[in-house]
Amino acid sequence: MTAEAAQPQQPLLRVRDLKIRIQMDNGVMNAVDGVDFEIRRGRTLGLVGESGCGKSLTSRALIGINPKECETSGTIAYTSSQEPEAKGEPLNLLALNPNGRKIRSIRGRKIAMIFQEPMTAFSPMYTIGNQIMEAILIHRTRNKKEAKRIALEMLGKVGISDQEKRFDQYPHEFSGGMRQRAMISMALSCNPELLIADEPTTALDVTIQAQVLELMKRLQREFGMAILLVTHDLGVIAEMCDEVAVMYLGKIVEQAPMKDIFRNPKHPYTKGLLRSMPRLGGSKAKRLESIEGSVPIPVNMPPMCGFYDRCKDRIEGVCNARSVPATRISDSHTVRCFLYSEQPGGQQR
Amino acid sequence: MLQFTLKRILLAVPVVFFISVIVFYIIQLPPGDYVSNYAAEMSVAGEVFTQEDMDAMRADLGLDRPVYEQYFIWVKDIVLYGDFGFSFNYNKPVLAVIEQYMGLTLTVSLVTMAFQYFVAIPIGIYCAVKQYSIGDYFFSGLSFLGMATPHFLMAVILMFLSYTWFGDPLLGLFSAEYVNAPWSMDKAIDLAKHMVIPVIVIGLSGTADLIRVMRGQMLDELNKPNVVTARAKGLSERKILFKYPTRAALNPIVSTFGWSLTSIFTGSTITAIVLNLPIQGPVMFNALLGQDMYLAGTWLLFMALLTVLGTLISDILLAWLDPKIRTEFRGT
Numbered sequence: 001m002t003a004e005a006a007q008p009q010q011p012l013l014r015v016r017d018l019k020i021r022i023q024m025d026n027g028v029m030n031a032v033d034g035v036d037f038e039i040r041r042g043r044t045l046g047l048v049g050e051s052g053c054g055k056s057l058t059s060r061a062l063i064g065i066n067p068k069e070c071e072t073s074g075t076i077a078y079t080s081s082q083e084p085e086a087k088g089e090p091l092n093l094l095a096l097n098p099n100g101r102k103i104r105s106i107r108g109r110k111i112a113m114i115f116q117e118p119m120t121a122f123s124p125m126y127t128i129g130n131q132i133m134e135a136i137l138i139h140r141t142r143n144k145k146e147a148k149r150i151a152l153e154m155l156g157k158v159g160i161s162d163q164e165k166r167f168d169q170y171p172h173e174f175s176g177g178m179r180q181r182a183m184i185s186m187a188l189s190c191n192p193e194l195l196i197a198d199e200p201t202t203a204l205d206v207t208i209q210a211q212v213l214e215l216m217k218r219l220q221r222e223f224g225m226a227i228l229l230v231t232h233d234l235g236v237i238a239e240m241c242d243e244v245a246v247m248y249l250g251k252i253v254e255q256a257p258m259k260d261i262f263r264n265p266k267h268p269y270t271k272g273l274l275r276s277m278p279r280l281g282g283s284k285a286k287r288l289e290s291i292e293g294s295v296p297i298p299v300n301m302p303p304m305c306g307f308y309d310r311c312k313d314r315i316e317g318v319c320n321a322r323s324v325p326a327t328r329i330s331d332s333h334t335v336r337c338f339l340y341s342e343q344p345g346g347q348q349r
Numbered sequence: 350m351l352q353f354t355l356k357r358i359l360l361a362v363p364v365v366f367f368i369s370v371i372v373f374y375i376i377q378l379p380p381g382d383y384v385s386n387y388a389a390e391m392s393v394a395g396e397v398f399t400q401e402d403m404d405a406m407r408a409d410l411g412l413d414r415p416v417y418e419q420y421f422i423w424v425k426d427i428v429l430y431g432d433f434g435f436s437f438n439y440n441k442p443v444l445a446v447i448e449q450y451m452g453l454t455l456t457v458s459l460v461t462m463a464f465q466y467f468v469a470i471p472i473g474i475y476c477a478v479k480q481y482s483i484g485d486y487f488f489s490g491l492s493f494l495g496m497a498t499p500h501f502l503m504a505v506i507l508m509f510l511s512y513t514w515f516g517d518p519l520l521g522l523f524s525a526e527y528v529n530a531p532w533s534m535d536k537a538i539d540l541a542k543h544m545v546i547p548v549i550v551i552g553l554s555g556t557a558d559l560i561r562v563m564r565g566q567m568l569d570e571l572n573k574p575n576v577v578t579a580r581a582k583g584l585s586e587r588k589i590l591f592k593y594p595t596r597a598a599l600n601p602i603v604s605t606f607g608w609s610l611t612s613i614f615t616g617s618t619i620t621a622i623v624l625n626l627p628i629q630g631p632v633m634f635n636a637l638l639g640q641d642m643y644l645a646g647t648w649l650l651f652m653a654l655l656t657v658l659g660t661l662i663s664d665i666l667l668a669w670l671d672p673k674i675r676t677e678f679r680g681t
Contacts (some may be wrong), residue, residue: 065580099586108583115574123575123593124673129550171674186582311663 002121010079011038012194012226013062014090018074020057020066020250027300031070033250036326041081044220044227046237048273049247052295058247059196059230063096063107082193109139112187116199118179122171128166132186141188154185157222158215176206184215191223198230210309210326213239234277238262243332246270249306250298256333266335268311277338305338313339350675354665359516361657373420375649382412383437383640407591410437434643438636443647446632453522454628458613460544461552465609469556471564472600477571488560495557500616504594504623511546519543521625547624551617555609559602565666566601570594596670599660603666607659611652 020032032054039045077090096103107113112135115121122131129151136147148167156162158181161257171179171333180200186272188197189258197216201209213236220227237244237258245255246267254267265271272291295311303323308314318338326334327341384406388398405429407413426432433443472492474486512518521528522543527536570576571594577591618630629648636644667673 024368063581065577103666104583104585106583107581113581115578119573120574121365123573123579123597125593125596125671127672134579134584138583170676172673173676315510 007037010090011040012079012081013039014075014077014079015058015062016075016077017057017090018061018076019072020054020061021071021073022069023071024299028300029297029299030250031298034060034300035074035247035250035252037245037252037255039226039228041193041226042220043226043242044229044240046241046244047228047230047247048232048234048237048244050295051233053247054250055230056198059094059113059198059228062093062196062228063111063113064093064096064103065107065113078106080193082110105139107188108135109190110192111194111196112190112192113196113198114180114183114187114200116202118172118176118183118203121183123180124171127168127170128174128182129169132167132182132189133187136189150189151185154189155182157188157219158182158183158185159211164220176204177212180204180208180212181215184212184219188219188223188225192225194226194228195220196228196230199232200229201236202231202233209236216240234273246273249295251306251336253307253337254333254335256329256335260330260333264333266329266333266340267307267337268313268339272310298315305336350668351487353668354661357664361661365650365654366679369424371421372646372649372653373395373416373423376637376640376646377416378660379639379640382407383642384410384554386640387437388452410435419581425647433647436636436641436644438639438641438644441455443644446644447651450627450629450632452631454614455626457522457547457551457617457626458610461548461555461613461617462610463561464548465555466602468552469559470563470599473560474567474590474598476560476564477567478590480568481645485564489564492557492560495553496551496561500550500620501623503553504546506618507546507550508624512531519546522547522627525671527666547617547620547626548622550624551613554616555613563598563602563603566598567594570597573597600667600671604663604664604669607661607663608656610659611656613651614655 015035015037018032018035019030022029022031035054035058037045037047043210047058049055052193057066061070062071064072074093074094076093078093079090093106095101105204122128129148132151132154133144133147136150137144140150143146152163152167156167160166160178160181166174166178166182171182174182180203184200195216200216201212204212216227219225227240229236231237241258244258244261245252245258246261246269247253248269254261254265254270256264261270262274265274269291272289275289276291278288291310295304296309298306302320304320305311305314305324308320311319313322315338324336324338325341326336328334329340384403387406388403391398395409396578402434404413411419414422423434427436431444433447436443436446439446472488476488479485508518518638519542523536524539524543530536573594573599576589576593584592585656612631617626617628618634620626621628622632622634633645633648635641636648
């Protein structure tokens with residue numbers, strides 16, 4: 001990748017102050033509330049958090065496929081190194097018309113996505129082959145024979161044997177793991193720069209999970225794409241990611257390289273998550289810890305730490321009095337917690 | 350697939366037989382028979398009908414035999430000679446009576462059905478895509494109104510409007526000069542003109558119903574993950590709409606296809622009486638009133654057959670549309 005070498009400072013995707021607001025009957029829900037992150041070429045960023053923390057909305061906002069009820073603001077600067085966009089100039093994806101030609105030429109082609117439910121993510125009405133070919137026919141070739149050849153090749157790459165027969169089968173004739181493989185082959189059929197994987201293994205059983213993750217890693221090496229992995233499963237994060245962003249209630253509360261998150265977690269929420277993860281060789285007598293309480297609904301929230309009610313280390317009068325700025329602990333490690341800000345209650349960013 | 354179809358047809362045979370028994374039982378249920386009915390009418394007209402006359406007439410028509418014997422003779426003639434009995438009212442074989450009305454009945458019914466689907470499906474799609482828009486409220490209001498308005502009232506209203514606007518209530522299916530004329534282009538145009546009101550009236554509630562079903566189905570389908578997948582592939586909204594949700598939403602519509610034809614046949618009776626349409630409905634209504642038992646029985650049997658057939662057609666269509674069911678078929 002020469003283009004990458006020419007502009008090492010430009011990440012593939014730079015997300016700044018991403019906000020998603022949803023109008024509700026009882027107010028505005030700040031589902032995603034000022035999220036910043038970067039995805040670097042060929043690397044894997046894990047976005048981890050509980051259900052409802054806004055991680056799926058965030059990932060879908062990147063290619064503008066959230067429902068129209070979601071008001072999205074901020075910038076998503078995308079710098080392609082592939083033709084024809086390889087001018088090295090960032091393109092703000094959020095400024096594009098969400099149904100326009102430009103964003104559609106990026107969806108599926110440059111940024112592809114796979115979903116949690118391989119069961120329902122395919123339409124039961126068409127053959128797997130038809131649905132894989134669709135993406136190829138939009139972005140790569142108009143020739144059906146050529147498209148079929150590419151699709152069959154992709155099916156082979158994801159480890160589906162007997163492709164010719166499989167190609168003409170319907171989703172219900174595939175097992176869950178097979179369907180997710182087919183989904184991956186569909187997403188990768190146009191050789192994207194970024195693969196967004198929204199809970200790709202959640203619906204699969206454990207052995208299949210491992211196979212699918214292994215497959216994703218192998219294909220990442222082969223195609224050199226970046227991955228944004230959205231999951232609630234820290235095990236998957238540990239397996240896959242270079243960097244991790246922990247999301248809680250629409251905000252990224254901690255962001256660091258994967259090893260730092262596991263060895264040196266800072267935010268009380270991250271610590272809680274790690275403690276609630278079962279470990280091999282852990283003492284049986286010890287009960288698995290859980291984080292008390294439940295996630296509040298971010299409607300009409302005053303400026304305060306969203307984790308306040310559930311936090312063991314909360315500082316009254318500080319944590320519930322103002323919104324929490326991000327504190328840089330090291331070059332690559334930031335955390336959004338007053339325990340680490342130099343002057344508690346100091347300036348907001 | 351062929352095997353499945355054959356199997357279903359074979360299964361239909363006992364069903365139809367069973368229905369024929371029930372049908373015959375039902376038309377025997379009302380007190381009296383054709384002869385007593387006829388006698389009552391005659392005596393109103395001033396004729397004297399003695400008990401002997403009635404008995405002779407019964408013997409003549411075969412009505413003096415036990416019910417089961419009448420039934421077996423009826424069925425035997427149907428199976429062996431294709432003879433569905435004799436219509437006392439029309440003094441003709443039942444088949445001749447039915448034949449006389451069949452062409453126009455089928456025309457009106459099929460056109461009505463086509464009208465329902467062609468109007469309801471696009472409106473249903475529109476209402477779902479633009480949920481809660483003014484257009485959606487307008488069509489939803491209209492379709493509830495359509496479901497709630499009785500046929501005969503609608504028929505009278507449209508007749509009145511047609512009379513005030515065009516000076517012709519467009520009764521019947523032909524203008525007077527064409528009723529006995531041979532078929533010609535002008536006659537066909539005349540028929541088309543006269544069919545507008547009946548088709549709207551008969552199709553109204555079905556259309557309203559279908560709009561609701563289609564809208565609901567579409568709303569379901571539009572929220573399915575496969576729509577998001579398609580969007581993530583870079584497909585345009587328009588292509589997505591027709592390829593994924595619309596296609597899937599058609600399945601339940603198709604599965605009701607079978608009995609919607611029957612319901613148009615039977616549902617049009619009152620409309621046909623009000624609008625004076627020369628179709629089956631009123632003929633059968635009179636047959637039931639006058640205890641013209643073979644005509645009524647044949648009609649009911651025919652309806653039952655249509656339902657069985659319609660269901661079969663629906664199933665085959667559904668198998669053709671839905672790959673999941675198709676695979677199950679292959680298994681049988």
